[in-house]
Amino acid sequence: MSELKLNAIGKSYGGVEILRDINIEVADGEFVVFVGPSGCGKSTLLRLIAGLEEISAGELAIGGRRVNELTPAERGIAMVFQSYALYPHMSVYQNMAFGLKLGREGKDAIDQKVRRAAEILQLNHLLERKPAALSGGQRQRVAIGRAIVRDPNVFLFDEPLSNLDAALRVQTRIEIAKLHQDLKATIIYVTHDQVEAMTLASKIVVLNKGRVEQVGAPLELYERPRNRFVAGFIGSPSMNFVPARVEAIADRGITVSLPGGAHATLPCAPSPARVGDEVTVGIRPEHLFEAGGAELQLSGTVEVVERLGDVSYVYFRLADGTALIARAEGTHAAQPGETVSVGSRAAHVHVFDGAGDALPRLDAPAPTRH
Amino acid sequence: MATRIADIFPARSVERGRSMIPKQAFGAGAVHAVLGAYTLIALFPIFLVLINAFKGRKAIFASPMALPGPDTFTLVGFESVLKRADFGNYFVNSLTVTLVALALVLVIGAMAAWAISEYRFRGNGVLWLYFTIGTMIPIRLGSVSILQLIVDLGLVNTLTALILVFVAQSLPLTVFILAEFMRTIPRDLKEAARCDGVSEYRIFFAVILPLIRPAVATVAVFTMIPIWNDLWFPLLLAPGEGTKTITLGVQAFVGQYVTDWSAVLAALTLAIIPIVVLYLIFSRQLIRGITAGAVK
Numbered sequence: 001m002s003e004l005k006l007n008a009i010g011k012s013y014g015g016v017e018i019l020r021d022i023n024i025e026v027a028d029g030e031f032v033v034f035v036g037p038s039g040c041g042k043s044t045l046l047r048l049i050a051g052l053e054e055i056s057a058g059e060l061a062i063g064g065r066r067v068n069e070l071t072p073a074e075r076g077i078a079m080v081f082q083s084y085a086l087y088p089h090m091s092v093y094q095n096m097a098f099g100l101k102l103g104r105e106g107k108d109a110i111d112q113k114v115r116r117a118a119e120i121l122q123l124n125h126l127l128e129r130k131p132a133a134l135s136g137g138q139r140q141r142v143a144i145g146r147a148i149v150r151d152p153n154v155f156l157f158d159e160p161l162s163n164l165d166a167a168l169r170v171q172t173r174i175e176i177a178k179l180h181q182d183l184k185a186t187i188i189y190v191t192h193d194q195v196e197a198m199t200l201a202s203k204i205v206v207l208n209k210g211r212v213e214q215v216g217a218p219l220e221l222y223e224r225p226r227n228r229f230v231a232g233f234i235g236s237p238s239m240n241f242v243p244a245r246v247e248a249i250a251d252r253g254i255t256v257s258l259p260g261g262a263h264a265t266l267p268c269a270p271s272p273a274r275v276g277d278e279v280t281v282g283i284r285p286e287h288l289f290e291a292g293g294a295e296l297q298l299s300g301t302v303e304v305v306e307r308l309g310d311v312s313y314v315y316f317r318l319a320d321g322t323a324l325i326a327r328a329e330g331t332h333a334a335q336p337g338e339t340v341s342v343g344s345r346a347a348h349v350h351v352f353d354g355a356g357d358a359l360p361r362l363d364a365p366a367p368t369r370h
Numbered sequence: 371m372a373t374r375i376a377d378i379f380p381a382r383s384v385e386r387g388r389s390m391i392p393k394q395a396f397g398a399g400a401v402h403a404v405l406g407a408y409t410l411i412a413l414f415p416i417f418l419v420l421i422n423a424f425k426g427r428k429a430i431f432a433s434p435m436a437l438p439g440p441d442t443f444t445l446v447g448f449e450s451v452l453k454r455a456d457f458g459n460y461f462v463n464s465l466t467v468t469l470v471a472l473a474l475v476l477v478i479g480a481m482a483a484w485a486i487s488e489y490r491f492r493g494n495g496v497l498w499l500y501f502t503i504g505t506m507i508p509i510r511l512g513s514v515s516i517l518q519l520i521v522d523l524g525l526v527n528t529l530t531a532l533i534l535v536f537v538a539q540s541l542p543l544t545v546f547i548l549a550e551f552m553r554t555i556p557r558d559l560k561e562a563a564r565c566d567g568v569s570e571y572r573i574f575f576a577v578i579l580p581l582i583r584p585a586v587a588t589v590a591v592f593t594m595i596p597i598w599n600d601l602w603f604p605l606l607l608a609p610g611e612g613t614k615t616i617t618l619g620v621q622a623f624v625g626q627y628v629t630d631w632s633a634v635l636a637a638l639t640l641a642i643i644p645i646v647v648l649y650l651i652f653s654r655q656l657i658r659g660i661t662a663g664a665v666k
Contacts, residue, residue: 052561073567085558089580098576099566150566 010057294343447632479544504542
C-alpha cells in the first residue's frame with residue numbers, strides 16, 4: 001500500500017521557518033496537488049517527502065512506515081523534475097534504465113520494464129536518441145518514463161509542465177491525467193498554476209507562507225473556500241472582493257451594506273459576526289450578471305471589455321473605487337464609460353471577516369450556472 | 371548552459387551590434403594579428419630545435435637559422451641518441467611518471483573536488499581554502515623539506531618519489547578547477563540519480579565525470595606538460611641512471627666544455643613526440659565533451 005501521512009511536518013533553515021505544522025493525508029491511488037504562490041514552500045514540502053531535504057519536525061509515513069530517516073530510494077518514491085534532469089550523455093533508453101540495479105534484476109527484466117514504459121509513453125522510436133535531440137514534450141515524457149520504470153509507491157512531480165509552451169502544456173496535462181487513471185498510482189504534484197491543480201487533482205492542498213490554507217476536492221475549494229486567500233487563489237479570473245459592513249444579524253443570515261448604498265442579506269451563520277463589523281464580500285466573476293433572483297446589486301463604470309468570443313470580461317469600478325471583473329455573455333453590449341448594473345444570487349456570495357476567514361454558511365451552495 | 375552576453379544586456383548589445391560592425395571587423399583582425407604573432411614567437415624555438423636536430427654540429431654553428439639542405443642534412447644526432455641504450459629507459463621512466471601521476475591526479479583530484487563541491491561537512495571551507503592556497507605557493511619552495519622527507523622514506527632514486535611529488539604539485543589546481551566545474555552541474559541531475567537509488571560512487575563515475583570531461587581533459591593537459599618537462603625534481607630526487615627521465619637524460623649530452631648539440635636537439639625532438647600524442651588524445655576528448663549536449 002502506498003498511502004502517505006504527514007504529521008505536523010515542519011522545516012526550518014537556520015532560524016527561518018519555511019514550513020509549519022503541515023498535516024496531510026494522502027490515500028492510496030490519490031492524485032494530490034500542492035498549489036500556492038511562489039515561495040509558499042510547496043516545492044520544499046515535496047523535497048521533504050522525496051527525502052532530498054531533512055525534515056526538521058514531525059513525522060512522515062509512507063505505507064504506514066516512518067520514513068523520516070530513509071533515503072529517497074528506500075522510501076520508494078520517484079520524482080519528475082521541472083528541468084527534466086535527464087542525463088545529457090545517455091540515450092533515452094540508458095536514461096530510463098540507469099536507476100535500475102543490474103544486480104537485483106536481470107538484464108531482460110530491465111529491458112522489459114524500459115520497453116513497457118516506452119510503449120505507455122510512445123517513446124519506442126526515440127530510445128536510441130540523446131536528450132539533446134528531443135523536443136521539450138518528449139523530454140518530459142522520458143522523465144516520466146524514468147519514474148515509471150522504477151515502479152514506485154509514490155510519484156512526485158515538481159512543476160513538470162512549467163518549461164513547456166502553452167499548447168503542449170494542455171496536451172501533457174491530459175496525458176498525465178490519463179497516466180494516473182492507467183497506473184492507479186499515488187501521485188503528489190506541485191504547481192503554482194491553479195488550472196493544473198483544478199483539472200488534475202482529486203485533492204488539492206493550498207499552501208501559503210509555509211502553512212496549509214485548505215485541503216479539499218477541487219470543487220469544494222471552489223465553492224467553499226475557507227478563507228480569503230483560497231477564495232482569491234482558486235478560480236480564474238480570481239474572485240472579486242468588495243468591502244462591506246454588517247448592518248443587521250438575523251437567524252436566516254446577515255445583512256450587509258455595500259459601497260453605493262446597496263444592501264443584501266446573505267445566508268451566513270450569525271454567530272461570529274457583530275453589527276458594525278467590517279467584512280469583505282467575495283463574488284466570482286462568473287456569478288455576477290446573473291439574471292433573476294439577484295439579491296445583491298452593484299453598479300459601476302465600465303473601464304475595459306475583453307471579448308473572447310464565448311464570453312466577455314467586463315472590468316468596472318464601483319463608486320468607491322473598488323475594481324471588479326464580471327463575466328458576461330460573448331455578445332454583451334457593455335462599452336467603456338457606460339454605467340453597468342450587475343447582480344449575484346446571495347447563495348453565490350462569500351463573506352469573509354476582518355481576519356480573512358470565511359463566515360460559515362447556512363445552506364449548501366447553489367449549483368453553479370454558467 | 372552558457373549564458374550569452376546578449377541575454378544579460380539585450381538592449382545594449384543589439385545597439386552595439388548594429389553600430390559597430392566595421393569596428394568589430396577591425397577588432398577581429400587585430401586579435402588575429404596578435405594571436406598570430408604570439409604563435410610565431412611561441413613556435414620559433416621549437417622550429418629551431420626541429421631544423422637543427424637534422425643538422426651536424428658545424429652546420430648548426432655556421433647558420434643556425436638555415437633549413438637542413440642536401441649537404442647539411444644528417445641523422446648523426448639521432449644516431450648518437452639512439453646508440454645510448456639507456457635512452458629508451460629514460461623514455462619509459464618519463465612516460466611512467468607522467469602517466470601514473472596524471473592518472474592519480476585526475477582520480478584523486480576529481481574525487482576531492484566532488485567531496486568539496488557536493489558534500490557539506492565540518493572543515494569543508496578550510497579544506498577548500500587550503501587547496502586554493504596550494505595553487506598560489508610554488509611547490510619548489512619546499513624542495514629542501516621534500517628532499518629530506520624522501521630521504522627519510524628511503525625513496526631516493528625511485529620513480530615513486532617523483533610520482534608522489536608530482537601528484538602533490540598538481541592536486542591543488544586540479545581540485546580547484548574541477549570543483550568549480552562540478553558546481554555548474556544542475557542540482558536536479560544529482561538529485562534525480564539519488565531518487566533512483568543510484569550509489570554516490572556511481573553518480574560520480576557515471577554522471578558527473580562524463581559531464582565534466584572537457585574540464586578533465588583541460589586539467590590533464592595542464593598537469594601532464596609540466597610533469598613531462600620538469601628537470602628540477604628528477605635532478606633532486608631521482609638522478610640515478612636507472613630512474614633518469616628524458617629531460618634529465620638529455621643533460622648527458624651537455625658537457626662542461628663540449629656540448630653535442632645535434633644529440634641534444636635530436637633528443638628534445640624525440641621527447642616532444644609522446645607529449646604531442648597525449649595532447650591530441652585529450653584535445654579530442656575536450657571537443658567531444660563540448661559537443662555532447664547540454665541539460666535542456
